[in-house]
Amino acid sequence: MDYERQQHAPIYEALERFRKKRVVPFDVPGHKRGRGNPELAQLLGEKCVGLDVNSMKPLDNLCHPVSVIREAEELAADAFGAAHAFLMVGGTTSAVQSMILSVCKAGDKIILPRNVHKSAINALVLCGAIPVYVNPEVNAQLGISLGMEVSQVEKAMDENPDAVAVLVNNPTYYGICSDLRTIVKKAHARGMKVLADEAHGTHLYFGRNLPVSGMAAGADMAAVSMHKSGGSLTQSSLLLLNKSMNAEKVRQIINLTQTTSASYLLLSSLDISRRNLALRGEESFEKVAGMAQYAREEINEIGGYYAYGMDLINGTSVFDFDVTKLSIYTLGNGLAGIEVYDLLRDEYDIQIEFGDICNILAYISIGDRLQDIERLVGALADIERLYKKDSTGMLSGEYIAPAVVASPQQAFYAEKESLPMEQAAGRISGEFVMCYPPGIPILAPGEMVTQEIVEYILYARDKGCSMQGMEDPKVEHLQVLQRGYLIMELWYSEFHTGNVKLSVRINRQLFSGESEFQRIDVFESEEFGRFVALDGEIVFSDKDEFIYDEMVTHVPMTVHPNVKNCSDHRWR
Numbered sequence: 001m002d003y004e005r006q007q008h009a010p011i012y013e014a015l016e017r018f019r020k021k022r023v024v025p026f027d028v029p030g031h032k033r034g035r036g037n038p039e040l041a042q043l044l045g046e047k048c049v050g051l052d053v054n055s056m057k058p059l060d061n062l063c064h065p066v067s068v069i070r071e072a073e074e075l076a077a078d079a080f081g082a083a084h085a086f087l088m089v090g091g092t093t094s095a096v097q098s099m100i101l102s103v104c105k106a107g108d109k110i111i112l113p114r115n116v117h118k119s120a121i122n123a124l125v126l127c128g129a130i131p132v133y134v135n136p137e138v139n140a141q142l143g144i145s146l147g148m149e150v151s152q153v154e155k156a157m158d159e160n161p162d163a164v165a166v167l168v169n170n171p172t173y174y175g176i177c178s179d180l181r182t183i184v185k186k187a188h189a190r191g192m193k194v195l196a197d198e199a200h201g202t203h204l205y206f207g208r209n210l211p212v213s214g215m216a217a218g219a220d221m222a223a224v225s226m227h228k229s230g231g232s233l234t235q236s237s238l239l240l241l242n243k244s245m246n247a248e249k250v251r252q253i254i255n256l257t258q259t260t261s262a263s264y265l266l267l268s269s270l271d272i273s274r275r276n277l278a279l280r281g282e283e284s285f286e287k288v289a290g291m292a293q294y295a296r297e298e299i300n301e302i303g304g305y306y307a308y309g310m311d312l313i314n315g316t317s318v319f320d321f322d323v324t325k326l327s328i329y330t331l332g333n334g335l336a337g338i339e340v341y342d343l344l345r346d347e348y349d350i351q352i353e354f355g356d357i358c359n360i361l362a363y364i365s366i367g368d369r370l371q372d373i374e375r376l377v378g379a380l381a382d383i384e385r386l387y388k389k390d391s392t393g394m395l396s397g398e399y400i401a402p403a404v405v406a407s408p409q410q411a412f413y414a415e416k417e418s419l420p421m422e423q424a425a426g427r428i429s430g431e432f433v434m435c436y437p438p439g440i441p442i443l444a445p446g447e448m449v450t451q452e453i454v455e456y457i458l459y460a461r462d463k464g465c466s467m468q469g470m471e472d473p474k475v476e477h478l479q480v481l482q483r484g485y486l487i488m489e490l491w492y493s494e495f496h497t498g499n500v501k502l503s504v505r506i507n508r509q510l511f512s513g514e515s516e517f518q519r520i521d522v523f524e525s526e527e528f529g530r531f532v533a534l535d536g537e538i539v540f541s542d543k544d545e546f547i548y549d550e551m552v553t554h555v556p557m558t559v560h561p562n563v564k565n566c567s568d569h570r571w572r
Helices: 010-021 038-044 046-050 068-080 091-103 118-127 150-159 180-189 247-257 264-302 337-348 370-387 408-413 451-463 542-559
Strands: 084-088 109-113 130-134 165-169 193-198 221-224 237-241 325-329 359-363 416-420 433-435 441-443 477-481 490-497 500-506 508-514 519-525 529-534 537-541
Touching (some): 010 264, 084 091, 084 247, 084 264, 091 118, 091 165, 091 193, 091 237, 109 150, 118 130, 130 150, 150 180, 165 180, 264 370, 337 451, 529 542, 537 542
Parallel strands (some): 109 130, 109 165, 165 193
Antiparallel strands (some): 221 237, 325 359, 416 477, 433 441, 508 519, 519 529
16 A cells, blocks of 8 residues: 555645636535525535535546546555555445446346345346345344355355355455355366455454455455444445456446446545555454453353354354454344344444344444443443343244246346235235334345245334335235246256356256265256256256156166165155
8 A cells, every 4th residue: 555645635735726726616516605594504514515626627527537536546446455446436336336246147046145235136137147145144042144155155056156246245244254265266266256245344444453455365346334443424435346347347337337427526525534544454453352241241241142252153054253343133122133223322322333133233333432332331221221032923033035936137027916914924025124224124026925035024113123115105005927927937057168068948847965975956847847966966856767767766676675665855
């Protein structure tokens, strides 16, 4: 990092020069430096609204930067160890979607954890890519999904060698990190790109003794939410690229959806925050980590709560942990996370990041003070003393592994009907259902609605979670695909060489499992009937039952000491 160059903030400096010129505005925005909207000027301040200006030659243009914005991008790339950086004014949602749209087109497969933010699945709706979900292990006590194990990702890559990319949360909302370096190495060996959703990982680039950042791990792209732990204004973000990506092609993708009227308030906040992190980030995040650890220790002394941290690390599903995250399990007090969330806000004037069924997250960053931590700890102790109750009958889990039966795009645009939530089990969801935050879908378009999912949605609603994504704001009805709607074609492929594969269109998968010796899959197809694949190779089918299969079974049936009729086997 060039520390001398990092002392500059070119967008901020250009705005200061512009402000001193006292330019008369005959362009947008129409409030004309606040004069046309005095209440807005009073709320935000004259200096703020005076810098809410339109793109012009001295200030550059975000869609096609050639001067101060281009320089700000170069400085951001240098600070974050990237080959290129884009300033994003549509939040990290826009950055995540731009990542996926840059590497996926209609029909492409992308491997990703199911506990992704809705922005990733929204991107699949836009581009028509097919998700290959890795269902992460769940911590049964905490009720949270963990990271992607390398073995899970490798299995998904082996079973889907035509996948174009792997997306990794780094870290999750709760601070859990996967083995990103190894995932990158294995994906690149197969020609797949790696995308890092670092909405909660800005500090990883500057803090010491923190999990590895996306760029340091070799990821091809990373979406970094500067407005969270980086200190910039809400809705401002960065998209980072490594040398493997064509920056100008990515800019074209960004310009498909990003505004042509970029806010200079957001752009300057990114510029100033980048400078602050480059010059003082290491010191700042060492302080943040210290405050978070102090809070964990104090909260765990109260009783009833569990503020978890490095103790979760197991080298697989929890490869590393972001110690700046203050994630707290609350069910030990008989209180759902959302109940503690509401109590903190309503009774103690403390606003935390979110509460789910089992946990709360208090977001600690560079603007926090020790006295604020003390106030939070004191309030939690009060709540434990005053509101503790019996936890019998409370749900404990925020993640239910879904069954994907149609692509998100196909289901989103399909003909739908509205059903009472209680009657939706067994149908295919046509919309999102999620608690926000954290914004991880309980249901996404194209996923099968199960009774367990219905019960969870109703429980979360009744506990007071902010339910989003549905057409019905009361969360009483769900949009499902009409019966008989043609879902996506499913194909099984047997790969012989890099240039040869045998593909069979299947109606459904009847069984999938692993013995101590091999992987076993059973499918149903029009052409072959039912067929069995062992370790990715078709070995038996109805088509050749009396030609090949019968001969194969003669010897083992003759010598087996206890032959049994298996016609009632689960896949029959």
